[in-house]
Structure formats: structure tokens, C-alpha cells
Amino acid sequence: MTLMPDFTPDLKAMLADLDTLARIESPSTDPAGIARVMDVVEGWARAMGAETHALGGGARLFNFGVRRADAEHGLPAPGLGGQNQGEQDLGGQDRPVLVLTHADTVWPHGTLDHMPLRVEGDRLYGPGTYDMKAGIVGLFHALRSLNGEWPAGGVQVLLSPDEETGSLSSRAHIENAARFARVALVVEPPVADTHALKTGRKGTGSYVLTFTGVASHAGNKPGEGASAVTAAAQAILDLQALARPDLGTTVSAGLIAGGSAVNVIPSHCRLELDVRVSSLEEGARVDAAVHAWTPADARVQSRVEGGLNRPPFEQGEGTLALYAQARAIARELGFDVPSAVVGGGSDGNFTAPIIPTLDGLGAPGDGAHAAHEHVRLDRWPDHVRLLARLLREV
Template identity: 45%
Template sequence: MIDDIGRLVRTESPSADLAAVARSAEVVAETGAAHLGSAPDTLVVDGRTHLRWRLGDGPRRVLILGHHDTVWPLGSLADRPFTVRDGVLRGPGCFDMKAGLVMAFHALAALGTGAVAVDGVTLLITGDEELGSPSSRELIEAEAAGCRAALVLEASADGGALKTARKGISLYEMEITGRAAHAGLEPERGVNAAVEAAHQLLAVAALSDSAAGTTVTPTLLSAGTTVNTVPAHARFSIDVRVRDAAEQARVDTALRGLRPVLDGAELDITGGPNRPPLPTSASAALYARAVRLADALGAGPLTAASVGGGSDGNFTAGVGVPTLDGLGAVGGGAHADHEHVLVDELPSRTVLLAALVAELLTAPADLLTEPADPGSSR
């Protein structure tokens, strides 16, 4: 597993570099084919390369999700080389989430040599998750349709916790048009887009609701052209995170209802919901099964976490498919210089994944309608 992870990490794959993502897909495909005995379908959508293995000829029952793109630019390996030292594996993209891909390959390969036929499993590895999955969302939702479960190999939460809930995400851009004027000679003739932006920033931030778990955060901001000109244009980005669809709709309506404060200013807001929420109701039964299996395998006790970040699991939950996330590597530092994977956790988590897939393939159809054990959410 370490050798496979090293091979994937050394193949850099920043999401925005289409050629790099295509090269990465080739390496991921070769690595996966060596374990699974077959090559994947290579799916290129809007120039972005995704991989799909459909294992067996039976109806699709389990979707395993991952992505091979990363946030790290080309050349990151020079300062952050792939290393394994004192039980800690490091390198750009190792935790988020190339180790998870390798876990999926090894888990499915182990099942293929055991008593459970891997028939009805789809393994989908996308190449644009870090961008919000603009080209792969429809593919993810189509592959999830009809499945009894989606298992997401994103990295675990702190301490190895599985991710049983994720907030929904909406992304917006507010563009403000004013009127330029000389800042020293006749500022009164202008309509200051920066001042209007200040009013709108406060109005946007006020839409947050801490009790509901809703955050509405103005982020990237720009205004003006020169130091002695009343800004004619300004813009800022807005990041929205919500626990439920009702809050996502409330914020969307409120943002689109904002009006200018300054006479002569104009507002234009674009964007909208990007990912629906992944509620605990979508993961509860799967999590209860994972807890029981982990205890039986000596890989427990498992814990659960609700997180603000999104993943492709939001999409599968959004189309009504039971979804369990955070089944990938244990470690930390996603998107940060200290990104790492704990090597000792790799085998037991991979065995747990294999056991969960096996149960989903062989258990009765009503498996996921059973209520979770109230004591399992520790």
C-alpha cells in the first residue's frame, strides 16, 4: 500500500491543470488495474479526466467514491517530498485523498480473492472534486442512482472519526457597479463601489445564524483601479455553509433580495447552491453497521463527526442514497504543509472497508432501513 500511495503522490495532479490531471488518471488507472484485474472506463468531461470501474455484471448496489485531483500546484513535491518516517507518511495529497484510492483498490482486490464476489460495485474516481465537481456532478449522481449505499473514501475527521454529516455549500459572487470620479477634485460626482461593497459585506455577514449552524462568509474582495480614483467597480466572493436545505434556500433568497444602499450603485449576484447537505439521517444506518463491524474486527471503537467541508458524498446523499463519508486514511493536515497519513491505521481501515462492502453486497435489501443503534454514535 505504501508503494502504491507513493506512486500516486509523486504524480502531481492540481485540479486546474488538465494535462496534469490526465497524467494522474493514467497512473491511477494502471495502479487500480493491477489490483482489480481490469482497466477502468476513462471519462473526459469538459477536459477533466475521471475513471470508472464497474465490477461484475449484476445491478449496481455499492458506489465507492474518490478523487485523484489535489489542491497542490506542480512543483510542490520539491519542498514536500513523499516520505515515510516513524510511522508517518507525508506528501502533497497523501491524506486528501490518494491514500483513500489505494485503500479502495486493496479492499476490493481482497474481496475478489475471498468468498464474496465483487459483483455490483462501481468505483468512481473523479478529477475535479477540489473545484466543486463542476464536470463530474452529473456522473456521480447517475452512478449513485439505484445503489443501496455510497461509500466515500475521503480522509477521516480528527482521530479517525467517520464523517456522518456534512454541511451543504453555496458559492456566490457579488459584483458592484458605481461611477468613477477624481478622488481629489470631485469625489462627489462618483458613486463609490468600495463603500457600497462595505455596506453589502455587513448585510451578507448578518445572514449567518449560529444557532442553525449557518455561516455566510464574505471572502475574496477587490475594488478600484488607482489610489486617486473613486472606485467604479468592486466585487467579493461569498461562502455559505448550511446544515439543511431550508437554510440553503433561505440564504439564497436573502442574497438575491439585497438592494444597493448608495444612489446610483448597482448590484449583480451570481452563483448559488453547489452541494446539498449530507444529513446524519443519510448515514445513520451505515454508520451503525460500520461500528459493529469495526468492533468485531478489532478496528474500533469508531467515532463520528459532523464537518463543515463538502465532498462528493453530498451529491449522493442529495439524490437519496445512504452515504457514509470519511472512510479513507487516518491522519491530518489536509491542504496544509503538515498533511500526513498514519501508516499503522491503513491495514485495519482497509479491512473495515472490505467488510462493509461485503455486507452491503450480501445482506438483505432492507439493510439500510434499520434504525441505528442509539448507543453507536459514540
């Protein structure tokens, strides 16, 4: 391996770019705001010579040095190049490195009014900075440092519009891209405090249970009523008991609403469940049990919607090898990066069953989805140097 000259990220320029992205509020529910963020990023990509593609559902794809691309989807297509016949020829080092990013945030419009962007000491606070606009900025500074010398197969950056709401519109694009790529790098932030890279994530599921009972006067004719709230209460106890913390399975009833007045036996109740699993088997077990649950009182009807929306990102050998490479690079650069398996899902959950996936390559900090969301400016350049080296050497 040739030793490449080291790259010193320009923190001032990264801060200016982050300011540009973070000032555009882009909640998952606002396609216009998300498109504005994407337009800025697309401008950076074009300036570096990328081919850019708008994918259905609002996602975009930027190709850097990808040899052959299918014009419609921007994905390398087997058999299009003439010389290579069939998909197997795209194996190994001919396949691109896929990088996953998202332009949406969990923050509604107006958040900047009470949570303005501000630097305090070595921290930059603001909505959507740590998760993940700083990850996007760091990625583009790392890409620019390669000076057009892309790794074998090139780099594909997929920018998704709806990661925070489960990637319903971009999942198919992410999985397609993963089938053509050799590895996936995800620039979601590293773990807070330890700045660990993520080598596994739980699968996530959500369910909405709707109960319909029979209303009645709570004082005069309680026996004629069938309580939807009582059924929901029993469902909470039964379904939360499906948790197996020893296997990484959690079940939590996070939202409940029901009833119409205190003196009426309630005929309606709605319950939302959050489910996390570490294995597909556990996902299937919990899913079957949630769907099979029925109220004890036959007069109450229950309906279940939802399911597992992200499969578990199980820590595979390829992923561990990628992590080992990243860690070795970090050590050469003078710092250490631990690894961690975390409970929250990301788009890496969609690529991990297909190709080796390393997540947490974004900006260090803390407070994702919380009022103290911030990026650690003292640690950020090191992680950008790590990403640049990894992109070059992976």
C-alpha cells in the first residue's frame, strides 16, 4: 500500500457548509425543505464531477467514478458496458462503495427559533446537526480530499428523504444499490461519549392497535358496556411481557389514547407499540404474537396494523473486517475507535443483510432527537480524516 499524504480537514469550511445545511429546516414531512437540502448537496457533488440522479420517491444518487451506470437508476448495470458479461463480472473490486446519507430531520419547522445554531466551546449545537447534516458535510470534505482518485468501482452516495420515518420511499433504492455495491458506509453519527462506530443495530418495529368496544353509562348500566380501555390495558401487560432482554428484544407501549368521558364505559382506544429485536427469529416471534393477541371480552374488537419495518443489522464477519480496517486507520491517525451494537435502526439495517456495512462514520457529538443535539468540533476533524482514508483504502 502506498502511503498517501495526510489530509487536514478545514474545520472552518466544514462549519460554513454545516451552517448552510442546518439553516434549511427539513423535517421528514416537508419534501420542499428536504429538496432544498438535497439541491445544496447535489451542487457539491456536481462540482466534484459526480453524475447525479433523482430516484423515485425523492431520493438522490451521486456517482463518483462509477464505471458503468444504468441511465435510469444511476446504478451500475450488469451487461451494459459491452466488455463485461453478466453480474458476476462486477464482483469484487469493480463494485462501488455505497455511502448512505439522509437529508431529513426529526425537527419540525420553527425549531431554529428556540434552538438556534450556536457554538459553545468545542460544541456546535443545533437541530439536525449531529443527526446527520454534519455527517453529510464531513463526507463531502472527505470525498473532495480524494482529488478524483476514487477507490476501485467508484463511490455511490445515496441521499434519502425519509430515514427518520422508516425509509418507506427509499428502502427499495437502498436495497438495489446494496446489491450492486461491495460495502456500505453509513455516515450516521458515532455513539455519543465513546464515539464508537456501529457494527450492529437492532431491528425496529411499530404497531398500532385499535380497540372497539361498547359504550354505556358507567354508573347506571356498566354491565352493558365493553371497555376498549380495559382491553388495551390487558394488551399492554401481555405484549410487553413478550420482551426478552436477554436476547435483545424489547417491547414498549409508548402511546395510548382512549375513552370519551369519565362516566362512559369507553368504546374506543388506540395503542402504539415500539418493538426492537436483535435477530430475525425474535422479530418473527413477536410479530406473530402481536397479531394473534385477542381481547378477553369477545365484545371488544381489536385490529393490528404495522410490523417490523427495519430488519436487524446483525454483526457479520464482513462488517467486523471493515471495522478492523477502520480501527487500524484510526490508530495510525493517533486515536482509537471502539465499536458498539446499538438499539436504534438506520438505513444500514437494509444493507447489512446484503453487504458488509459499517455505520457511525458521521460526526461525533450527542443528543440525537434531543434539545442538546450537538457536534463535537474538537473530535470532528479526526473522524473526517478516518472516513477519507477508509474511502480511499476500503
